Amino acid sequence: MTTARPLRADAARNRRLLLAAAADEFAERGLDASVADIACRAGLGKGTLFRHFATKDDLLAAIVLDRIDALNAAGGQLLDAADPGAALLEFLILAADQQQQRDLSFLQEAGELNADAIRARERMFRVVHKLVDRARKHGAVRADVTGTDVILLMCAPNYVTSYASDAPPDLWRRYLAIIFDGLRPEGAHPLPHPPPAAP
Amino acid sequence: MTTARPLRADAARNRRLLLAAAADEFAERGLDASVADIACRAGLGKGTLFRHFATKDDLLAAIVLDRIDALNAAGGQLLDAADPGAALLEFLILAADQQQQRDLSFLQEAGELNADAIRARERMFRVVHKLVDRARKHGAVRADVTGTDVILLMCAPNYVTSYASDAPPDLWRRYLAIIFDGLRPEGAHPLPHPPPAAP
């Protein structure tokens, strides 16, 4: 039982500052952003950062957890949408939008994450599986594509555009559309390799 | 004029050892592989590595240059193939196969590379553009897709599978097929974003 007594007012404020600074710094410089820079950006000392987050990975996990939970909530609502195909596409757009993908991609990197973050990720995987199943049954997605396929492909649009240095910020929409066309049943060719097992 | 006198026999052998060790190490651990580990893997001292390659980036560029040149040669031949659509697909398969993609992805990362490597990359870009143009004129690729699109998407299949830790080594074939289906004219939906300028 973690009967945590509430944070002192300044501590709560600083925690928010740190999370915001870390989100910005990670977005700009990737996983290599240094904790010193993050603390400095928040106008705080490095020691303060480590008082709130025992390790750099914990800080990352805290950020990612928020994003994932928000995405899961949106995905849950999309499960009731009228058009299952449009709902899946909308979910993928939400996931890629505002560089959320950039954080999601951290999530995919193996198990060095907070247990909470891992649980949130698995919740998200379940949501994606449900969205894909619905879309497949509705004929909006080809029969030979699985939820795991979509999970893996989810981060590709942002990854792809990250290499076009002078690209407009929402170029990912173009590649999400191309990949999504590849998921549709119309004009689908047989796949040369079986799908991976669900994670 | 670089009238380089030939390397001493042992030096030439060590150079090959270093290139092989570096290729393995970069493939396993990515760009973060340390020069010390590479030298150790080659059974040599760190100083020897720096005698052959002035900087870590030069070493990387030397590896990448070989791969790119091989790919360019294959791509050049595919320009004469009977079926332009199959030729483009074959080129993408070659590019992704045997983790070549892993090295190509380094290439995409901005201009911190050897001038030679940059030239080789640009040569590859031209080859891809030609392959795509041929395929498009032949109706094997949708009209609204450009060579630059394909260059950006080229690395996606391997990237995508790199996050499925227990995946079979050629799972990328599955996602290359899905993405390639997205490039076909059949069942293509309008793209929501214009293509980026050619690099």
Added chain:
DNA sequence: CAATAAACGGACCGACCGGTCAACTTGCTA
């Protein structure tokens, strides 16, 4: 307001990195 626990901050630590260098070894050649 005084007492106290919570929070803060930055000097400090050990590990690791890319890269240098001078002493040492070795293949080539005359």
Added chain:
DNA sequence: TAGCAAGTTGACCGGTCGGTCCGTTTATTG
């Protein structure tokens, strides 16, 4: 085979990193 340039090596350097620690500051509360 002698001499020497070419090649090798690992200790070493400056810098950065994640993380620790303790003297100091501050919000809270009786």
